[in-house]
Amino acid sequence: MATGSGKTYTAITFIYRLLKFAKAKxxxxxxxxxxxxxxxxxEFMAFVPNDDNRKFTELYTVQRLKSxxxxxxxxxxxxxxxxxxxxxxGTELDEKAEEENPNERKFQPKKIPPxxxxxxxxxxxxxxIVIDECHRSIYNLWKQVLEYFDAFxxxxxxxxxxxxxxxxxxxxxxxxxxxxxxxDGVNVGYNVFIIDTKVTQKGATLWKGEYVEHxxxxxxxxxxxxxxxxxxxxxxxxxxxxxxxxxxxxxIKSFKENLPKIFPDRRDKNGIFEVPKTLIFAKTDSHADDxxxxxxxxxxEENRFCRKITYTADRDKIDEDKNVIEAGEDPKTILSQFRxxxxxxxxxxxxxxxxxxxxRPLECLLFMRDVKSKNYFEQMKGRGTRTILLDDLRKVTPxxxxxxxxxxxxxxxxxxxxVFTGELNEYIENVRKIHEQRIDLSNPDEVLGTGWxxxxxxxxxxxxTEFREWMVHNKNELTALQIFYNQPFRRxxxxxxxxxxxxxxxxxxxxxxxxxxxxxxxxxxxxVTGKPLTDLTAMVSIIRxxxxxxxxxxxxxxxxxxxxxEWVF
Numbered sequence: 001m002a003t004g005s006g007k008t009y010t011a012i013t014f015i016y017r018l019l020k021f022a023k024a025k026x027x028x029x030x031x032x033x034x035x036x037x038x039x040x041x042x043e044f045m046a047f048v049p050n051d052d053n054r055k056f057t058e059l060y061t062v063q064r065l066k067s068x069x070x071x072x073x074x075x076x077x078x079x080x081x082x083x084x085x086x087x088x089x090g091t092e093l094d095e096k097a098e099e100e101n102p103n104e105r106k107f108q109p110k111k112i113p114p115x116x117x118x119x120x121x122x123x124x125x126x127x128x129i130v131i132d133e134c135h136r137s138i139y140n141l142w143k144q145v146l147e148y149f150d151a152f153x154x155x156x157x158x159x160x161x162x163x164x165x166x167x168x169x170x171x172x173x174x175x176x177x178x179x180x181x182x183x184d185g186v187n188v189g190y191n192v193f194i195i196d197t198k199v200t201q202k203g204a205t206l207w208k209g210e211y212v213e214h215x216x217x218x219x220x221x222x223x224x225x226x227x228x229x230x231x232x233x234x235x236x237x238x239x240x241x242x243x244x245x246x247x248x249x250x251x252i253k254s255f256k257e258n259l260p261k262i263f264p265d266r267r268d269k270n271g272i273f274e275v276p277k278t279l280i281f282a283k284t285d286s287h288a289d290d291x292x293x294x295x296x297x298x299x300x301e302e303n304r305f306c307r308k309i310t311y312t313a314d315r316d317k318i319d320e321d322k323n324v325i326e327a328g329e330d331p332k333t334i335l336s337q338f339r340x341x342x343x344x345x346x347x348x349x350x351x352x353x354x355x356x357x358x359x360r361p362l363e364c365l366l367f368m369r370d371v372k373s374k375n376y377f378e379q380m381k382g383r384g385t386r387t388i389l390l391d392d393l394r395k396v397t398p399x400x401x402x403x404x405x406x407x408x409x410x411x412x413x414x415x416x417x418x419v420f421t422g423e424l425n426e427y428i429e430n431v432r433k434i435h436e437q438r439i440d441l442s443n444p445d446e447v448l449g450t451g452w453x454x455x456x457x458x459x460x461x462x463x464x465t466e467f468r469e470w471m472v473h474n475k476n477e478l479t480a481l482q483i484f485y486n487q488p489f490r491r492x493x494x495x496x497x498x499x500x501x502x503x504x505x506x507x508x509x510x511x512x513x514x515x516x517x518x519x520x521x522x523x524x525x526x527x528v529t530g531k532p533l534t535d536l537t538a539m540v541s542i543i544r545x546x547x548x549x550x551x552x553x554x555x556x557x558x559x560x561x562x563x564x565x566e567w568v569f
Contacts (some may be wrong), residue, residue, distance in 0.1 A: 001380025002178040003158040004358075005186045008040055011130050011156055012047045012056060019060055019075060022378070024127040028079045028151070032137035034098035035357060037064055037078050040132065044076065068092060069123070077126070088115045088148060099311045101351070102137050109566030115148050126151045133157055135164045135375055156566075158382060160377035178385070187385040188406050191524075192453035193262055195254050195412040197445045199247040203234040204443035213439035215243070217286050222439075233440075236370075239287040243439050248290055248368075250445035251412045252298045255366060258450055262408050264403045265531065266399045274399040275299070275345045276363040277338065279383055283369040285312050286437070289459070291368060293313070295346055307334050307344040310351075333513050336358075342396055360388035362395045366410040377415065384409070401517050401533075416453060460521035467513050470506065471546050478502050484547045496536070503539050515539045522553045530555030 001007045011029070012207055018024040031037045041064045047056040056062070056319065063074040068087045070077060079087075082102060086093035117123075126149055131138055134155030138146055158178075165172065181187035209225045223292055223376045233242045260266070261277060266274050280295075282288035288308050295306040307313075309331050317326040336346050339359050350369075365384050371377040384407030393400045409416060475481040480498035506513055517536035522528050522545070532538035532555045 001156070001158060001172070001176040002181040002187055002385070003379060004385035004387075005158075005176055005178075005181040007156045007158070008043045008132070009047070011132075011154075012044055014154075015076060015128075015130065016047070016049050016056060016060075018128060024075075026074065026126050027076050028084075028126040028129045028149075029076060029132065030081055030084070030129055030138075030146075031078065031132045032078060032081050034095060035332075037080055037098070038134060039358065040064075040078050044078075066095065077193075081137055081145050085115070085142065085145050088118050088145070089113070089120060090118070091477070102142065105508065123148060123150045125149065129153045131155045134167075135159050135161055137166070139163060159378045161375055181385070182509070183512045185507075185514075186387065188387055188404060188565060189457045189459075189512070189517075190384060190407045190409055191408045191459075191520075192411055192416050193451070194416075194453055195249050195251055195258070195410060195450050196414075196448040197247060197254075197412070198448055199238070199244055199443060199445040200235055200251070200413065201448065203232060203237065204244065204440060205232045206233065208439060215437055215439055217284075220286075220289075234404065237289070239283045239437075241437055243287075243290060243437055244443060244445065245290065245294065245439070246443065247445040249294050249298065250447060252291070252294050254447050254450055255410060255412070256298055262410070265401050266397075268399045271313065274397060276397060277347045277361045277362040278366060279359070279362055280346060280348045280366040281380060282348050282350050282370045285303065285310055285350055287369070288350055289317070290357050291348050295348075299346075301345075304343040306346040306348065307338070309334050309338070309347045309349045340396065342398075348361050356388060357383065359383060361384040361393055362386070362403075362407065363397075363404060364408050364410060367413050367415045369415075370413050371415050381409065405514055405517055406520070411453070456524050460524035463518060463521040464525060466510070467518055467542070468546055470510055470513065471543070474505065474509075478505060481543070484543055484549070499536055499539055502543070503535060506539075515542060518542050519553075526553070528553040528555075 001010065004243050015027055015029070016485040018027060029040055031040060032342075041062065043061045045055065048054070049059075051057065052059065060075040061071065061073050062076040062078065063071050065077060065079040065083050065087070068090075070087075080098045082098055083093050129146065129149060129151045131146075131153060135157040153168070154173075155164065157164060160172075178187060182189045206227050208227055208230045210227050212227045213222055214225050215222045238244060238247065260273050263276055266276060268274055280291055282291055288310060292306050292308055295301075296303065299305060303326065307329075311331065313334060314328040314330045316324045318324055334344070334347065335357070338344055339361065362384050365381070367380075371380065388404050390400065390403040393404055471481060475485045478498075478501060480494050480502050483494050483498075503515070506515075515532070515535040519528070519532060519538050520544070522542070529552055532541060537555065539548070541553060541555055544550045
């Protein structure tokens with residue numbers, strides 16, 4: 001199922017039916033990070049079945065495992081695969097070990113000791129095992145945890161690969177793609193905005209005879225060293241071996257300058273632009289710190305405007321002299337604020353919320369890191385697909401005039417045009433280079449180009465064509481369309497109720513063809529005039545354009561104003 005289309009909700013629904021009708025005794029909901037376990041627990045607590053007014057947790061006992069203790073009356077157990085392994089081995093596990101997805105660790109242990117039979121948790125302990133994000137952490141070293149149990153296994157994922165299909169014996173029960181979810185109005189689609197810079201594309205050169213700043217990755221302690229020869233560095237070395245603050249600043253400055261173009265309707269009553277909720281993907285924790293500092297400077301905002309959500313966000317930020325310059329905070333607290341409060345407007349992450357985390361008001365994703373895996377990229381894109389009611393969006397973004405019907409990917413690294421080969425990352429062998437990086441202050445960066453991705457125009461034209469076909473198909477059924485198509489002299493008889501009927505029929509048949517979606521498609525594909533305030537006025541304008549009454553798509557209130565001026569003068 002597409003990311004954001006309700007995998008967990010669907011899983012809880014069939015878990016409820018398994019417990020009630022199939023007489024299942026105990027079901028395991030398996031995750032691979034503590035964050036996903038907590039999120040699943042919240043969804044179980046909020047779930048109310050269709051045939052009962054009580055919540056799921058009032059009907060059945062749900063336990064999220066935090067230690068080796070499993071209550072005898074637990075009917076649903078939520079656990080990370082790491083904790084389940086520790087329970088079977090008879091060892092305790094620190095919760096810190098559950099924070100990171102084991103599939104994303106750069107350095108994997110060569111061997112995990114095998115599991116032996118545990119009479120406290122026999123192989124028939126669970127009747128069913130529901131595996132969340134089943135495309136990643138259940139293979140290789142961790143596979144033995146699942147092989148231990150004699151239970152039916154049900155996998156949930158938005159991005160199955162060949163390995164996933166093979167593991168489940170090609171038994172694909174249900175498929176619900178992102179395109180289907182967008183068409184049904186369950187998810188929202190996206191547009192791509194490109195920021196290309198010189199250093200991002202080509203790297204730069206550290207010149208012989210210059211003093212180059214060297215910085216410890218963890219302590220951030222700096223020292224100067226004379227460069228003894230010219231040394232070119234590639235874009236792949238950026239923010240790993242070499243940090244170029246000018247490159248980061250150029251991207252952030254261009255992002256800030258183009259935001260009003262990307263979100264043209266986001267000004268408050270005083271005309272001040274409001275930054276939409278934005279998530280920036282960074283390469284490393286150190287890279288995230290650099291981005292945050294520059295975002296705060298370029299936007300001229302205080303610390304709460306831009307925050308870090310990583311596994312190390314709770315650590316104090318210290319300077320070279322080990323003085324605390326910013327106190328750490330629980331990443332869960334920051335994530336909750338990002339979801340529910342006005343601040344922060346921008347958060348920076350490495351991988352903590354790149355998959356499986358629900359942030360509905362999120363409207364913009366800025367990629368400042370490459371992604372080698374197509375599946376992982378699809379998961380990262382999924383952070384923006386969630387729908388949200390307009391009233392809920394306005395609680396955190398008061399300037400929003402319309403409900404969220406799309407999100408924007410700002411690609412500053414070329415990831416949307418990347419050909420994914422599945423090759424493994426190459427890691428640096430030199431120990432000193434692993435712990436130290438050079439700071440390039442001598443190569444200023446420059447923007448080579450910004451603008452909407454060409455694919456946006458193709459998608460816009462497809463949407464417009466689909467709407468025209470829908471109009472033709474329904475022109476004999478809907479009174480308003482009959483009048484517009486066949487009897488131009490009777491257009492004065494078109495009523496509010498008739499247009500409302502068209503809008504309701506369109507919403508029922510093709511949610512993806514919502515008037516504001518169509519309006520943006522026309523803005524991408526051709527010149528338009530004005531901006532409609534409501535779906536109904538947009539609907540009238542678009543119908544006039546499609547039926548040939550207007551040559552240019554014009555907001556209907558502008559048409560009324562023009563007709564009034566011509567009548568008066």
